[in-house]
Amino acid sequence: MFGWEFPPHILGGLGTASYGLTKGMAQNGDMDITFVIPKPWGDEPKDFARIIGANCTPVAWRDVSWDYIQQRIGNVMDPQTYYNLRDHIYSDFNYMSTNDLGCIEFSGRYPDNLLEEINNYSIVAGVIARTVDCDIIHSHDWLTYPAGIHAKQVTGKPLVIHVHATDFDRSRGNVNPTVFNIERDGMTHADHIITVSNLTRQTVIEKYGIPAYKVTTVHNAVEPLSEELLNLEAPPGKTSKVITFLGRITMQKGPEYFVEAAAQVLSKVHNAQFVMAGSGDMMEKMIRLVARRGISDRFHFTGFLKGKQVYEMLKASDVYIMPSVSEPFGISPLEAMQMGVPSIISKQSGCAEILENVIKVDYWDTNAIADAIYSIIKYPAMYKQLQEQGLEEVSKIVWKKAGAKVIDIYRNLIGQQ
Amino acid sequence: MKAICFYFQIHQPFRLKNYRFFDIGNDHYYYDDFANDEIITRIAQRSYLPANEMLLDMIRQYGDKFKVAFSISGTALEQLEIYVPEFIDSMKDLAATGCVEFLSETYAHSLASLEDSEEFITQVKVHDKKIYQLFGQHPKVFRNTELIYSDDISALVASMGFKGAITDGAKHILGWKSPNYIYASALAPKLKLMLKNSKLSDDISFRFSNYEWESYPLTADKYIDWIAQLPDEEQIINLFMNYETFGELQPRESGIFDFMRALPRFAAQRGIEFWTPSEVLAKMKPVGQLAVPYPISWADEARDTSAWLGNTLQNEAVKKLYSIAERVHLVQDRRIKQDWYYLQASDHFFYMSTKHSSDGSVHSHYSPYESPYAAFTNYMNVLSDFMIRVREQFPESIENEELNALLLTIRNQENEIEQLNREVEMMRRNIVKDTTGDFPVEPEKDVPTPKKERAEKKPAAKKATTKKTATKKTATKK
CATH class of the missing domain: 3.40.50.2000 (Glycogen Phosphorylase B;)
Structure with a gap:
């Protein structure tokens, strides 16, 4: 799964929903989930999904020792994962600004150079897709669609995109053409599209010209409060x-x-x-x-x-x-x-x-x-x-039910192949 | 020997207009005239009028072999008088045949029987008076709003002198017993009970045009056959339904009118008669007593009062409404009296139901509101204004009992003054006459002594109600 936010460091509803859904799917059992986010802080819950940080994924080869990695990013990721990822660097990205681990820095927020960050995220996704063995690629919201497409091209696995919002919602109709294109590109490349409501489903079908059979609504749920x-x-x-x-x-x-x-x-x-x-x-x-x-x-x-x-x-x-x-x-x-x-x-x-x-x-x-x-x-x-x-x-609206619906969609996609 | 007893219910509430909280205290007209006119006219054209015509034809054809009964709420009668006066005329024609009986009920189709016995009795009297004015009959059999019935209500009904009451043959009350007998109330054994045969009634009113029903199509001979095949001891089949069944619930093109027209012919072949409720009660004896400790009705799956008092919203609205009942009873203002009746219609509370599935769809089908919450908001806004008006009538600092006594004194004094005025007038005339000197002054003899309203009766009733509220208060304290 590719996401942009993950609790506890969240900026909006996207992180909460990505987290809830992942947990709900894990509750249905028999799931091995890897969740990629731009910048993990180390305090993310790891009990039901493996977290990979885009800012910890090397895109340029650096000879670094185990201890050094452990000291630098050990709180976020197992050093062995770093080595695995390093073995799958597919091109020389030394021309890009990388740090001492050969990684690209991410803000993990919504900075002014957001488009550049989205692009970098997609480059990193190429490395991860070559490393992690998966059956399904799932992209949350438009920021991660390019990464999803890239991963699909690398692995040939079906791509599911999850539309938490469209630019039509955010802008009351004054759509940003760049964002629209990224969204539409993601939707056309996707094997299946999940929307969070019928309202969004309608937008996807009507405004983005996506055939209706490709779009399914899975309503969000809530975590019980502590x-x-x-x-x-x-x-x-x-x-x-x-x-x-x-x-x-x-x-x-x-x-x-x-x-x-x-x-x-x-x-x-x-x-x-x-x-x-x-x-x-x-x-x-x-x-x-x-x-x-x-x-x-x-x-x-x-x-x-x-x-x-x-x-x-x-x-x-x-x-x-x-x-x-x-x-x-x-x-x-x-x-x-x-x-x-x-x-x-x-x-x-x-x-x-x-x-x-x-x-x-x-x-x-x-x-x-x-x-x-x-x-x-x-x-x-x-x-x-x-x-x-x-x-x-x-109290009856729980993520487990939403998770089960998503798993059904996965099964259908895998069955079709 | 078997008999069918038909009874049809006609009721329409005065629907409320969209009443915003800004209107509270400013606007004292609450009703959506347009919707009320539109709905009653449509239903009358499609259902009531053609059905009346059908019944009249049948009675003319079969003479007194075919009889039915009606229960028409006061609010429906008022709307029909305003918007569809031709219906009242056609009903009068039916009444004149002598084959139609009118039943008694609460004027406002209200829940007063559950909340306020004094109000209940008043409303029944007002309704019976209205029926007599229009159709020249004094109702003998009682039918409560939506067939609501319990032991307590039966005692009230019996105390008003009714011989019988009509209610639902709810399964949880009857158990293994059949509704095709006459029963007696457990609390007031003299009051006979007629129970609705739900299966056979709903076959006509709900299932008649349902293609998926295994007995579709329902024909008159098949239907009469079912009745004839019932055990010999089960002699009375009570078919109670909404009058809208004809033409509205079951559209004309379903053949419902022809079905009805054919019934008497097949019934006659099988020796089945048609009786009015009064006839049934006169001819038949109760086979046993029926205890109903908790109120039942014919609404919803549960057949209880949860259709109107099933959730917090409904209970609050009803409690608030009847909390001012005592004050309203003291008011003479005619507009307040009228609004008081209109606001009591059970329909307002029916719209506030939050039930789901099939019950829920029935509630929302009849509701003019988008949601139960909208229904509650609108009703409470109206009620708030109404309560302000009632309170403005008298200073709030005076207790109800004291107020009652004061009002009585004022009314008695009014009578007395009127009386004295009349006397003075009489005297003056005599003095004028006397100036001719032909006649000696004679003392007036035929002046009746001022009739004083007796105060004993009222306080007695008051005591009962105050006691009730007192026990309620202690109950909530616990």
Whole structure:
């Protein structure tokens, strides 16, 4: 498998989903999974998948001792793997900037020279594909499609690509042609395409011109939360209802609809506070909008939250809102439900396809969003019903089932060959 | 000797318009007139009117050999009066034949029987009055909303003087017993019970046009054959269904109307008669008692009240609604009284059901809302406004009992003042007459003494309800 992010160092939903799916597949048994990421930190869980770091894979031959390797990258990878990989260098990449181990450095994030990093990743993939014996190649999201294609060309094994999002979701239609081409290239080379929702499946079929039989939906799931997170204390002295938006403040997430709905609710209700947690390129615009609506006293921005802070925020919330304009799946409402927070989600998000005990609205329908918020904070039965039924529902959405579906797809592909 | 007893239910609620929380306190009109008009007119055109015509033809053809019974809710009657008055006329024609019996029920098709016995009794009386006004019959047999029934309800119904009640032959109540007999209530043995034969009723109302059903196509002679083949002791077959069965649930082109028209002919061949519920109760004796400690109904797979009170949302909405019942009973405002009835319709709670699979699809089929949550939100917004209006009627600081006493005093004084005014008027006239000097002044004798409303009755009823709420409170404290 080729991925870009892996917990605990994640920047978005991609890492969580890649991790959950891998674990879910391992739970079904009889799987030997190698997971390639650009830059492992060493604290990734290794119990169900072998992690190979692209930045630890040599592309130029260097004569280094076992001890030196152990000291340099021992926390990430077994030195023997390094030697195995070194034996499969297929071309001289000394012209590229490599380090003392003959490896290319990766940031593992989304830097400005992202395209260059994607290209380097694909070069490294050539080495790994020659080293690791596999039956299936699985690429997560567009950043790793070129690597997947390269590995397929080297090994001749079937390629499955996993579409966690398309550029149509990210840009509200103003597609970046370079990204589009990488995506489309990946889709045409793939033997099978997995999408995280029917919504995304439709995009892949219609916008990228991919034949429908090649595309299957496997909905995402959630990991059960740890006891520690579930038992977080709610902040004391809370007197008003808290309505929370959590996510990147970008066009895709529809933050302005949240502000408009908040303005409506606040004109009628006084003991409510709205929180917009996260950061993004529309944050300043949102702050100005909040000021223009005259609700700054009860509308707060927290900035980017990470790790435990996210769950502390959820614990303090009475309503969770995700008014995304276009959301391939959207895992965060599921997490909110796990924390017992009633959720309002847009019908334009993929998770709306599988969730029952949430309120679904059109993202642009700020009246409906406001009505739903009002109902949850004013009528205790509504809150209770959504909370209890939501918890029960989300506890049944597990990665093991998603993993089984992916394994079925693998079997079909291997059977066809 | 066997008999078939047909009873048809007609009910439509006043559906609520999209009522936003901004409207609370500002807008006091709650109903979606357009949808209500559209739905009742469509159903009347496709079902009620042609079915009435069919029944009228059949009664004309077979004389008093063919009889049916109707239960029409007050809210449906009101809508029909407004939007489809020709239906009321056609119903009057049916009533005039003497072969149609009207049953009693709650005016609003409400859940009052489960929540508030005082309200329940009032609604039944209001409904019976309406039936008498329109069709000139005093209903003798009771049928509760969606056939909801329990021992407690049977005691209430018996206390109102009904001879019999209609309910569902739920399997978990009947066990091995057959619904084709008359039973008696366990708590009020004088009250006879007629039970719906679910299999034979649903054969017509749900399975008639189902191609996958092994008995498709269902013909009148086959159907009568089934009934004739039942054991000789099972004498009464109760076929209870929605009137929409004809033309709406089973479309006209399925042949449902011709099926019905053919029934009496084949029934006559096999010696099967048609009786109204009153006739059944007069002619037959109960074979045993039926204990129903927990309420049953004819809705959903479970045949209990979970269709309306199955989840947190529904319970909350119902509890909130009946929490103001006592206040509403004191109010004289006619619009509030009207809204009070309309908001009680069980349908509003039916829409809030979160059941899945086949039950769930029935709920969402009838619901005008996208989801149960939308149904709840909208209803609660309306209810919030309604409660504000009710509270505005009287100062909140006064307790219900005190308020009741004060209102009684005011009403008595009103009567007295009116009486005295009349006397004064009379006196004046006499004085004017007397100026002619022809007649001596005679004291007025025929002035009736002011009729005082008796206060004893009310507090007695009050006590019962307050006790009930008191026990409830302690229960929740535990």
